[in-house]
Amino acid sequence: MRKFNKTKIKAALLLLFICSGLSAQDLPTIANTFLGSLSKELRDKTMFALEDSERFNMNYVPITRQGVTFHDFNEVQKTAALKLLRASLGEEGYRKSKEIMELEKVLRIIENNDRTMPDGRPRRDPLNYHFCIFGQPSANEPWGWRFEGHHLSLNFTSTEGILSSATPTFFGTNPGIVRSTKYKGKEVLKKEATLGFALVNSMSKEQMKTVLFSNVAPNDIITLTKRKVGELEKVGIPFSKLSESQKATFMELLELYLSNYEENFAQGFREKIKKSGIDNLSFAWAGSLTPGKGHYFRIHGPTLLIEYDNTQNNANHVHTVVRDLTNDYGEDVLKRHYEKDHQH
Template sequence: MVVDQTRAAAQDLLASLSPEQRAKISAPFDTPDHEQWTYLPGDRPGLTLAELTPEQEQHVHRLLQLAYSERGLGDALGVLAAEIILRDLPDPLPAGETGGWQGTVVGERYFVRVLGDPAGFEPWAWRLNGHHLALHVTLVDGAISFTPQFFGSNPAEVREGPFAGRRFLAAEQDLGFKLLNALQPGQREIAVVSEEAPDDILTRHDPVADVSRLHRGLAYGDMSPEQRQLLSLLIGQYVGRAAGPIGLQTWQDVTAQGIERLTFAWAGATEPGAGHYYSIAGPTFLAEYDNTQSDANHIHSVWRDVRNDWGKDLLAAHYAMGRH
């Protein structure tokens, strides 16, 4: 159902565009830069939000609603709101609302792209990329891949001005510290892998996530029931951004691959206010969180599927069945 609805939403978006807009937004599924992405500032291939009419923008919003939970959508809009605050611009986007990007400076920094033909039977994808936001949705047959997925925020907390006190991606930080502080001294010695946090996520924006860069840390299987619950809640902050069926499938995959093999590693400060980092890694699931830049008020967070980023596992099954 979600796949069909997403296909229809993408077709509606494409049908609403002018020929010039369609040329900007469209690319073949096998385009050479398919797996290139970044969360840094700068231009991307695609059509900017600022170039969309209000009607066209609603089609993009529909794609987001189908792929993301209510919280995930709120997090995505929060990234854009933080970008406005960062650049000392009037905020046209109160929490939970959408619209109003036409002709704005921030709207020029985020790019929508459709790869492949959503009206056909072959794999296709859509993405929304820009500073601190990288959303990639790949559809293969009746299944969806949701990664790589990056959410960041600068500031993490607004410390002055009319929005002072507003926080972005707050639970990712709060639950991380709560889990760290729930560990016993011996467990903490295993989980805390360095007194200094890295200055960014270790897997960066590479097309393929190199898990060998990560420290192992403390295994889920070596935690108490209370600690396991906290780790599950922390994982839920990443998985829970996805729409219900997608998030549920991800959690089932994590469990099937052996949840006891998931590990939690921490680096840097053990109290808020100074640079800190954590990773959660397992056979298929990988999440990283880093808050070190801008006096530890600048978040980077990423969710990767070691097996199925860019829908690679789905694509392998698709081609093995001779569906090309």
Template sequence: MRSTIGRTTMFFAIAAVVGFAGVSCMGVESGVQDDVARMVDGADQFLVSLSDEERTRATWTFEDEERQRFHFVPDETYDRFGFPLEDMSPEQRDLAQALLSTGLSQRGHMTANEIIELEAILEEREGGGQFSRDPDLYYVSVFGTPSTVGTWAWRFEGHHLSLHFTIVDGAITVSSPTFLAASPAVVTEGRGAGLRPLGALEDAGHALLESLDAAQRSVAIIAETAPTNIVSGVELAPNPLSPVGIVGSDLTPEQQDLLMAVIEYYTGVMSAEIAALRLQKVQDDGIENVTFAWAGGLGYGEVSYFRVQGPGFLIEFDHTARDPNHIHSGWRDFDGDFGRDLLRDHLALVEH
């Protein structure tokens, strides 16, 4: 593997500038344009920077089956396509970072780049192991023609990070599936000591668990042993899981707020417009209809799993892979992954 430490640090530093200055690298103030316009801007600038050969690697038609492929495993175990960071010029990396920032909040943008940074840390620790740990193996893909009125999509994906954004008739759909993971879950020493990309999500789950009384825990805790991974996996169209656990209607108002805090972790990863869409769907479904379930150990550092499931969405958190310092988590929309709900409405209008 080529040395990536310097280039990764540069990419990470650019993320801090692009994601936190309130100004994109194109000089557009945050909030002046809506999310779709910023995405179109970012995608166009990125695609213009590519050669014909590079653009062929980075683009597909919207209808291509590739648009609905996703995974969170290393490249050795999955054929991942798109234009990777490792083949980008410094300018193209800047533009890829700018595009990534259009779909995420400042916190989400930093979280994504912390996940990428962990690959460099793992490479220092595990170099020569079963899997290459390369922070340059993250890929940008665009499906269709970026447009503020048309239908298109884009993806940013690599090990432990899978982000999908679908625009239908110029409207952003809830971005899903979303997958965020961290290994190590917390960096305890050396480079990146203290880094804990998904710490706020883990804390939110534990805060809710610890608020439950004995009777509530007896309902919320569904198994003494945690599953070995997130249960929904990488199913193209996941079905709701068993509605086990404690339902929101059996929580106090304060506990419902803690349940919302878990949900708001994931909504807060996304840009303001997408976050508002996600929260509106949760509110429409009703927090009283959302369930919280826990399996495995109850303390920090123990093998554990929790999920939050509403009528239309699923959040899973798994602290079990290899050792309990390795987290997988994801958000799935039962009807809306890859924009299926908006696409169905779009086709119905076209057909009539």
């Protein structure tokens, strides 16, 4: 069994804070700098073909994964890896990522969990987050990359040197609110919960007939790890049926999710959602209308799905995901890219 190295954990988490001041830069250059810092053995573990089925192997539970982790890196490699992560996310997304990783230390304490993965590493491990790159990072050709581990699955696709897709985006927290240890009171996804409850509890009795589609929340996000979302039941209240104050809360919640993304990508995603019609978005709720019992909400429209579920561990275990219904894993932009190449 590999020893749980507290010094390495502290060093990696310190680097997360050091890198938090980085702004979005030239993504292919940053990715190639990261790859150039690796030995051949580590590069071979990191790189996959863009068409490899591994790119769609999204998961957010503790399993054995492909790719290199912080356990494999020296300090130079850690810094290069985290620069890639920071350049791919907005400030909020980066904050949530590092705090979700930190929660692994909380789980290890409160569960008194010494179980190990098949590779001998601890089951609860803030260093066990994996980097995979799909294709060769390039300003001209498409490529992608993924950062994934327990309660994180961040999937990126780049075409023409910029992010063209950053979904599926999964964040999870367990505990949702930390009840003990030195992290007591920590709630990584607090704003999502606060705005969701504020919106649902602002509804009139008549509106609630449309908003509340079930008195029992599903026990997880409905889309799970599916490559394609497929058809979902049309439930909830349309944006157009909200009052002005409710619309403001709805938009604040939507913007909170968009703030997870790198600024330029967030702006493009925002414009895409608006183009498909804000009035075509709906808000739906299931389960308890107060914290402490299982609850679920979603925002759903022609191009967008946001799910938030808090039911497990006595409603103190959150899963939330963003899906681009037309371009998860960059499939739409890649299709257009290859069609353009074929025409040439």
